[in-house]
Amino acid sequence: MTAHAPTVAFAGIDCLDIDVQVQIAAGLPAFTIVGLPDKAVGESRERVRAAFNALGLALPPKRITVNLAPADLLKEGSHFDLPIALGLLAAMEVVPPDEIEGYVALGELGLDGRLAPVAGVLPAAIAARAAEKGLICPAAQGGEAAWAGGIEVLAPSSLLALINHFKGTQVLSVPEPRIAEDESSLPDLRDIKGQETAKRALEIAAAGAHNLLMIGPPGSGKSMLAARLPGLMPPLEPAEALEVSMIHSVAGQLAEGKLLRRRPFRDPHHSASVPSLIGGGLRAKPGEVSLAHHGVLFLDELPEFQRGALEALRQPLESGRAVIARVNAHVTYPARIQLVAAMNPCRCGHLGDPALACSKAPKCGQDYQTRISGPLFDRIDLHVEVPAVSPADLALPPPAEGSETVAARVAAARAIQAERYRGQPIRTNAEADGEILEAVAAPDAAGRRLLAEAAEQMRLSARGWHRVLRVARTLADLEGVEGVHRLHIAEALSYRRLMPGRNG
Numbered sequence: 001m002t003a004h005a006p007t008v009a010f011a012g013i014d015c016l017d018i019d020v021q022v023q024i025a026a027g028l029p030a031f032t033i034v035g036l037p038d039k040a041v042g043e044s045r046e047r048v049r050a051a052f053n054a055l056g057l058a059l060p061p062k063r064i065t066v067n068l069a070p071a072d073l074l075k076e077g078s079h080f081d082l083p084i085a086l087g088l089l090a091a092m093e094v095v096p097p098d099e100i101e102g103y104v105a106l107g108e109l110g111l112d113g114r115l116a117p118v119a120g121v122l123p124a125a126i127a128a129r130a131a132e133k134g135l136i137c138p139a140a141q142g143g144e145a146a147w148a149g150g151i152e153v154l155a156p157s158s159l160l161a162l163i164n165h166f167k168g169t170q171v172l173s174v175p176e177p178r179i180a181e182d183e184s185s186l187p188d189l190r191d192i193k194g195q196e197t198a199k200r201a202l203e204i205a206a207a208g209a210h211n212l213l214m215i216g217p218p219g220s221g222k223s224m225l226a227a228r229l230p231g232l233m234p235p236l237e238p239a240e241a242l243e244v245s246m247i248h249s250v251a252g253q254l255a256e257g258k259l260l261r262r263r264p265f266r267d268p269h270h271s272a273s274v275p276s277l278i279g280g281g282l283r284a285k286p287g288e289v290s291l292a293h294h295g296v297l298f299l300d301e302l303p304e305f306q307r308g309a310l311e312a313l314r315q316p317l318e319s320g321r322a323v324i325a326r327v328n329a330h331v332t333y334p335a336r337i338q339l340v341a342a343m344n345p346c347r348c349g350h351l352g353d354p355a356l357a358c359s360k361a362p363k364c365g366q367d368y369q370t371r372i373s374g375p376l377f378d379r380i381d382l383h384v385e386v387p388a389v390s391p392a393d394l395a396l397p398p399p400a401e402g403s404e405t406v407a408a409r410v411a412a413a414r415a416i417q418a419e420r421y422r423g424q425p426i427r428t429n430a431e432a433d434g435e436i437l438e439a440v441a442a443p444d445a446a447g448r449r450l451l452a453e454a455a456e457q458m459r460l461s462a463r464g465w466h467r468v469l470r471v472a473r474t475l476a477d478l479e480g481v482e483g484v485h486r487l488h489i490a491e492a493l494s495y496r497r498l499m500p501g502r503n504g
Helices: 044-054 078-091 121-130 139-148 159-167 196-208 222-227 238-250 274-278 307-312 314-319 363-369 374-378 403-420 434-440 445-458 462-479 486-494
Strands: 002-011 014-025 030-034 063-069 103-105 134-136 212-215 296-299 321-325 330-334 338-343 382-385
Touching (some): 014 121, 030 044, 044 078, 078 103, 103 121, 121 134, 121 139, 196 222, 196 382, 212 222, 238 330, 274 307, 307 314, 374 462, 445 486
Parallel strands (some): 002 103, 030 063, 212 338
């Protein structure tokens, strides 16, 4: 007899159907798993055997063959434990084989038969809904699977509870969708004294999802400003929350199976490698750029990052996708991020202060800043100087305008953009391009003359030209005006910075 237990394998956030086929035949006792399993899948037989022993079940003294079809696709992860166990139970006629085939199952088995959480439950639940099947997952992730909607979700705490459910002696309760609590204690802009230009740039970045680079000496507040950006951004829309949560689910970082509601803010250390930033490894897991999807990727001490890691960011910044190409895998993850970076003007950080600058100035500043390539620099919309805070500013009382006031203006600008791009695969001005950008951000005659003159003097690239238009469109949205005027172009141009030895 051959029993079947459906499950999935993951290719990015997409799910591939896997048929776990279990056959118990006459022959010498053996337990073999075929179908290109990795080491974690190959070890499933020991976990399944121990779990059966804990339940008082003995495997039949026959030849047991488990085939993971299609056989030419690499199977990775411990989530194959549960479908293998269910296939065995169906082949042993402990549970009804017909019922098992109506569910997509995934979960890791403990030696005592308990089910441990695994990565990828949310995308697996959505794939099960598309296949018109139910889902079986660990109890800790029932709330995660429930977000798929319209499917039957069984979330047992152990293999015994699942067997009792199918036998009708213990009915499992229906899990409720779970959502992460909103963080009410986000840092406030009132904590920042002075730095009005940087605060303005931060508001523009939040309103249009623009990339931002802050350059200033140590202690000027660059990291503090970046940490307050999440408090200015609107919460995730339902479709965005689902997409972001799917990425975190595949990465195994969806805490307690709760759907995310706040935009991600990722701040990796500057020692991060290319796979940790872009994604990769043996299982092609999502990197920081994908975990920050629809949120912020903050890179502090930007020139200290590995050159290869920074150059690898160029393609995701432009396309909104992180493509991981390997010999045995070609995986694509969403990566529509807002890059916020901070850096010192030179290695010592005091390039503009003759009293504190090192003896190598200004050559050290040029060498340090040119660690960032021109193409990457050109992909950043806003470049802002963050000078040292003066003692006079520190003595002032806290600013009257906090994050709540600025967030209201940002929300109003985002609402304008949502209405403007309704029905198109664009959410913010930072994503507008081509004919759409030319149509919505066309400046008036005076603005176009100013932009043309500035482009000639600053030697703006075509990309730089378009990024000025995007920022100008956001400035107009913050004012609530329909057209882009000369003042908007002028302010947008003020955020394009010429770095030493480099054209704008």
